[in-house]
Amino acid sequence: MSLIEVKVPNIGDYSGVPVIEVLVTAGDVVSVDDPLVTLESDKASMEIPAPSAGKVAEVLVNVGDTVSEGHLILRLEAEANEAGTAAAADAPTPPAAARPEADPDGPADPSPPPASSNVSSNTSVLPAPADFDGLNASPSVRRLARELDIDLAALKGTGEKGRITKADVKAALGGGSATGRALTIADVPQPDFSKFGPVTVAPLSRLKRLSGPHLHRAWVSIPHVTHTDEADITELETYRRTLDAEARAKGYRVTMLSFLMMASVATLKQFPEFNASLSPDGQSLILKRYYNIGVAVDTPDGLVVPVIKDADRKRILELSQELSTVSQRMRDGKIAPADIQGGTFSISSLGGIGGTGFTPIVNAPEVAILGVVRAVTRPVWNGETFTPRLMLPLCVSYDHRVIDGALAARFTRRLAEILGDVRQLVL
Numbered sequence: 001m002s003l004i005e006v007k008v009p010n011i012g013d014y015s016g017v018p019v020i021e022v023l024v025t026a027g028d029v030v031s032v033d034d035p036l037v038t039l040e041s042d043k044a045s046m047e048i049p050a051p052s053a054g055k056v057a058e059v060l061v062n063v064g065d066t067v068s069e070g071h072l073i074l075r076l077e078a079e080a081n082e083a084g085t086a087a088a089a090d091a092p093t094p095p096a097a098a099r100p101e102a103d104p105d106g107p108a109d110p111s112p113p114p115a116s117s118n119v120s121s122n123t124s125v126l127p128a129p130a131d132f133d134g135l136n137a138s139p140s141v142r143r144l145a146r147e148l149d150i151d152l153a154a155l156k157g158t159g160e161k162g163r164i165t166k167a168d169v170k171a172a173l174g175g176g177s178a179t180g181r182a183l184t185i186a187d188v189p190q191p192d193f194s195k196f197g198p199v200t201v202a203p204l205s206r207l208k209r210l211s212g213p214h215l216h217r218a219w220v221s222i223p224h225v226t227h228t229d230e231a232d233i234t235e236l237e238t239y240r241r242t243l244d245a246e247a248r249a250k251g252y253r254v255t256m257l258s259f260l261m262m263a264s265v266a267t268l269k270q271f272p273e274f275n276a277s278l279s280p281d282g283q284s285l286i287l288k289r290y291y292n293i294g295v296a297v298d299t300p301d302g303l304v305v306p307v308i309k310d311a312d313r314k315r316i317l318e319l320s321q322e323l324s325t326v327s328q329r330m331r332d333g334k335i336a337p338a339d340i341q342g343g344t345f346s347i348s349s350l351g352g353i354g355g356t357g358f359t360p361i362v363n364a365p366e367v368a369i370l371g372v373v374r375a376v377t378r379p380v381w382n383g384e385t386f387t388p389r390l391m392l393p394l395c396v397s398y399d400h401r402v403i404d405g406a407l408a409a410r411f412t413r414r415l416a417e418i419l420g421d422v423r424q425l426v427l
Contacts (some may be wrong), residue, residue: 002077002078003057003075003076003077003078004051004052004054004075004076004077004078005072005075006036006048006050006051006072006073006074006075006076007069007070007071007072007073008039008048008067008068008069008070008071008073009048009069010069010336010337011039011046011069011337012336012337012338012341014068014337015068015069016066016067016068017039017040017066017067017068018039018040018064018065018066019037019038019039019061019062019063019064019065019066019067019073020038020039020040020063020142021037021038021063022036022037022059022061022062022063023035023036023037023038023047024036024037024056024059024074025056025059026056026057026058026059027055027056028055028056029053029054029055029056030050030053030054030055030056030076031050031053032049032050032051032052032053033049033050034049034050035047035048035049035050036048036049036050036056036073036074037061037073037074039067046337047206048073050076051076052076052078052079053078053079054076054077054078054079055076055077056074056075056076056077057074057075057076057077058074058075059073059074060072060073060074060075061073061074136157136159136162136163136164137152137157137163137164141164141165141166141169143213144166144169144170145169146213146217148169148170148172148217148220148221150169150172152164152169154172155168155169155172156168205301205302206301207299207301207302207304208301208302211302211303214364215361217364218361218362218363218364219361221364222362222364222399222401223399223400223401224359224361224362224397224398224399224400225397225398225400225405225408226359226360226371226395226396226397226398227395227396227398227405227408227409227412228357228393228394228395228396228412229393229394229396229409229412229413229415229416230391230392230393230394230416231391231392231394231415231416231417231419231420232380232389232390232391232392232416232419232420233256233375233390233391233392233419233420234389234390235420235421235422236256236259236419236420236422237256237375237390239422240254240255240256240259243316243317243320247317247320252320252321252324252325253320253324254316254317254320255320255323256349256351256372256375256392257295257323257347257349258316258319258320258323259316259419259422259425260347260349260370260372260419261293261295261308261311261319261323261347262311262315262316262319262425263415263418263419263425264293264345264347264370264415265291265293265311265312266418266424266425267411267414267415267418268291268344268345269291269312270414271407271410271411271414272287273285273287273367273402273403273407274345274367274368274398274403274411275287275288275291275344275345276288276344276367276402277365277366277367278365278367278399278401278402282401285402288344290310290312290344291310291311291312291344291345292307292308292309292310292311292342292343292344292345293307293308293311293343293344293345293346293347294306294307294308294340294343294345294346294347294363294366295307295308295323295326295327295346295347295349296346296347296348296349297326297327297330297331299330299331299333300331303348304330304335304340305340305343305346305363306326306327306329306330306335306339306340307339307340307341307342307343308322308323308326309342326339343363343366344366345366345368345369345370346360346363346366346369346370347369347370347371347372348360348369348370348371348372349371349372350371350372350373350374351372351373351374351375351392352374353374354373354374355373355374356373356393357371357373357393357395358371358373358395359371359395359397360395360397361397362397362398362399367398367399367402367403368396368397368398368399368403368408368411369396369397369398370394370395370396370415371394371395371396371397372392372393372394372395373393373395374393375390375391375392375393376390376391376393377389377390377391378391392419394412394415394416396408396411396412396415
């Protein structure tokens with residue numbers, strides 16, 4: 001048996017990150033990639049996985065401890081056939097998942113954790129003592145409070161020994177309503193589905209489990225409106241095909257997404273309210289003078305939104321090559337926290353699949369997102385006759401607290417005009 005020291009891996013710019021869950025105890029048997037502890041800062045949540053199969057020899061952290069990169073969290077007795085991994089144990093272990101909250105949500109490892117029947121059954125019911133900030137609330141209650149934008153410090157717990165419960169958090173939603181009645185979100189009733197027929201329980205992937213709360217929080221807290229328009233990309237598609245034919249010989253593709261990114265940047269410069277974030281107090285707009293475009297990438301376990309940094313400084317071929325590299329890395333599960341942070345505007349493209357329109361969810365704390373579906377050739381009146389044109393549907397969802405309908409219509413129309421005349425991208 002080899003003794004492996006498991007340390008906190010590279011977790012980006014974070015330091016002094018609280019331990020919110022310890023998922024194993026000494027003596028537990030774990031498999032490769034089983035989660036050991038959960039860390040959570042005000043911006044990200046991540047699980048530290050087991051680097052190899054074996055038995056937990058010693059746990060060196062507790063709930064409420066704060067740790068940074070390189071901090072020793074436990075020692076693991078690796079199985080004999082895993083001894084080869086012991087030499088690599090001192091190298092940073094990639095975080096199993098990261099969920100951005102102030103920056104676009106994405107996990108650091110989209111692969112689901114393998115099931116393991118060897119983990120001690122009592123590790124999932126560890127006691128949840130009062131946390132390091134003095135609030136008596138479990139991690140699940142804290143997550144719910146963040147999703148609903150509720151200040152736990154302002155609540156009085158009704159649970160045992162003043163513990164704050166989920167019901168307390170939900171009841172707080174309506175605390176300031178004009179009618180004085182508390183607005184609560186009732187849990188969806190769960191009947192015994194097996195009474196009606198055969199069922200199978202399939203656990204969500206780690207990616208979906210961690211991105212779900214971010215999407216829910218964005219949908220609940222942001223008043224979404226979606227404006228739709230369409231762009232005539234007939235000439236643009238002809239030009240794209242020419243570039244793509246040349247790029248294939250060099251090992252990458254030139255897709256419409258590269259042009260969408262470049263056109264989006266050009267439009268964002270003319271409408272800076274879309275490249276912004278609302279201040280925490282809701283009284284100011286933080287206008288960003290940089291252009292980092294998040295691009296939704298379809299992986300086997302769900303969507304990941306890597307961020308292409310400084311998109312305004314790159315041309316079509318550069319964007320295409322970077323998109324090709326980043327997309328493949330996301331699908332391989334090789335995601336670092338820095339890959340999914342710092343976005344200012346996002347694009348979700350379903351053009352390769354189909355559809356006629358959809359409402360993309362704003363990737364908070366951004367205030368707008370562009371969704372596109374499959375372009376369709378249809379007859380368009382040019383003033384004298386109908387001619388076949390390739391039309392691309394555009395769907396822009398926006399935060400109505402920041403952007404009104406008229407501004408959204410102007411933004412989307414301008415974006416369509418730029419896509420309709422590729423020459424404008426060089427102006």
